[in-house]
Amino acid sequence: MTPWRPEQIWIAPGEEDTPIARRVRAALPDVPCVTAEVGESAAADRFAAGKRRLVLQRHRGSWLQHCPAGTAGLVCCNYLVVNFASNCPYDCSYCFLQEYIANNPAIKAFTNIDDGLAEIATVLRAHPQRDFRIGTGELADSLALDPITGLTSDLVPFFAAHRNVTLELKTKSDCIDNLLRLDPQDRVVVSWSVNAPTICSNDEAGTASLSERIAAARRVQAAGYRVGFHFDPLIEHPGWAEGYRETVAMIAAVVDPRRIAWISLGSLRLSPGLRTAMRARPTTTQVLGGELVPGPDGKARVWRGLRMQMYRTVEGYLREAFPNVPSYLCMEPASVWQQVRGEVPSDREVAQRLVAGAL
Numbered sequence: 001m002t003p004w005r006p007e008q009i010w011i012a013p014g015e016e017d018t019p020i021a022r023r024v025r026a027a028l029p030d031v032p033c034v035t036a037e038v039g040e041s042a043a044a045d046r047f048a049a050g051k052r053r054l055v056l057q058r059h060r061g062s063w064l065q066h067c068p069a070g071t072a073g074l075v076c077c078n079y080l081v082v083n084f085a086s087n088c089p090y091d092c093s094y095c096f097l098q099e100y101i102a103n104n105p106a107i108k109a110f111t112n113i114d115d116g117l118a119e120i121a122t123v124l125r126a127h128p129q130r131d132f133r134i135g136t137g138e139l140a141d142s143l144a145l146d147p148i149t150g151l152t153s154d155l156v157p158f159f160a161a162h163r164n165v166t167l168e169l170k171t172k173s174d175c176i177d178n179l180l181r182l183d184p185q186d187r188v189v190v191s192w193s194v195n196a197p198t199i200c201s202n203d204e205a206g207t208a209s210l211s212e213r214i215a216a217a218r219r220v221q222a223a224g225y226r227v228g229f230h231f232d233p234l235i236e237h238p239g240w241a242e243g244y245r246e247t248v249a250m251i252a253a254v255v256d257p258r259r260i261a262w263i264s265l266g267s268l269r270l271s272p273g274l275r276t277a278m279r280a281r282p283t284t285t286q287v288l289g290g291e292l293v294p295g296p297d298g299k300a301r302v303w304r305g306l307r308m309q310m311y312r313t314v315e316g317y318l319r320e321a322f323p324n325v326p327s328y329l330c331m332e333p334a335s336v337w338q339q340v341r342g343e344v345p346s347d348r349e350v351a352q353r354l355v356a357g358a359l
């Protein structure tokens with residue numbers, strides 16, 4: 001895939017000489033760049049317009065957060081998230097950012113990375129007995145901006161030097177060239193969100209193709225990284241079972257199962273606000289056409305019977321292809337775990353088993 005290029009770069013006053021700003025300007029010498037606070041777009045589809053601008057600015061406030069999956073009533077894997085960027089150049093039809101950052105849609109890369117790493121180091125030092133899992137892919141794709149920001153050249157050496165943490169870089173890109181030059185010391189998992197081939201082609205605009213993602217996974221494995229896969233969101237569509245079977249087979253044909261850290265399954269989840277935001281934008285998606293019912297967190301999901309069928313079907317393909325790879329359900333209540341997996345581990349057990357590779 002061709003790496004993303006913004007049409008404009010805005011650098012907040014005072015941030016011009018930060019390493020991130022210098023790298024971005026060196027990578028994109030011909031992209032117009034202004035030093036100013038970011039202005040508002042007057043475009044009709046402000047969200048799409050925001051995805052054409054890159055803003056470099058300081059992050060304010062605390063960096064580390066608990067993953068929102070820690071919502072009451074859902075089994076959680078005790079995952080922490082840190083956001084070194086906000087928004088994503090891709091445009092998946094179901095992306096929750098359409099609602100979450102609707103009023104502030106520019107693509108932001110934060111310039112004070114050292115502050116974030118210092119905060120993480122303090123937490124790791126304060127809890128030497130705990131094994132942390134930290135991800136950067138909540139409000140952004142972890143690697144989509146890496147060809148221009150070079151962020152992984154800061155992150156991988158930092159996490160490689162700490163023994164009680166695993167960094168997860170979650171992506172739908174194949175932007176792995178910088179990673180191949182770094183030594184992760186087994187502390188970094190690069191994971192890909194994957195879907196049935198039809199969904200990847202129709203609903204994940206701008207992302208790497210499914211084959212490109214899987215080929216990239218093979219290349220980072222060869223460079224010493226463990227990989228992960230997130231079948232999330234599982235989406236009902238004509239031929240869904242065959243589509244997910246094909247995706248599992250494509251991964252199994254290329255990727256070394258001994259170096260897969262984890263695989264997750266999650267159902268399509270749409271908040272009322274996200275459904276409204278999706279309807280307000282030009283879209284050809286069929287995602288909104290399925291029968292959805294509200295869950296304990298207020299988000300609509302596929303009705304329970306079909307959800308169970310989809311989980312069991314895809315889990316079956318995964319067990320057959322990867323019998324020893326840990327897998328888990330993302331953002332589902334205990335009752336769904338019980339029905340699909342026949343057990344309800346505590347949040348702590350889920351986290352410990354993922355670290356130990358035994359879920």
Ligand code: SF4
Nearest residue numbers: 088090091092095172
């Ligand atoms: S890749 Fe992730 S963050 Fe980017 S548009 Fe798709 S769902 Fe949103």
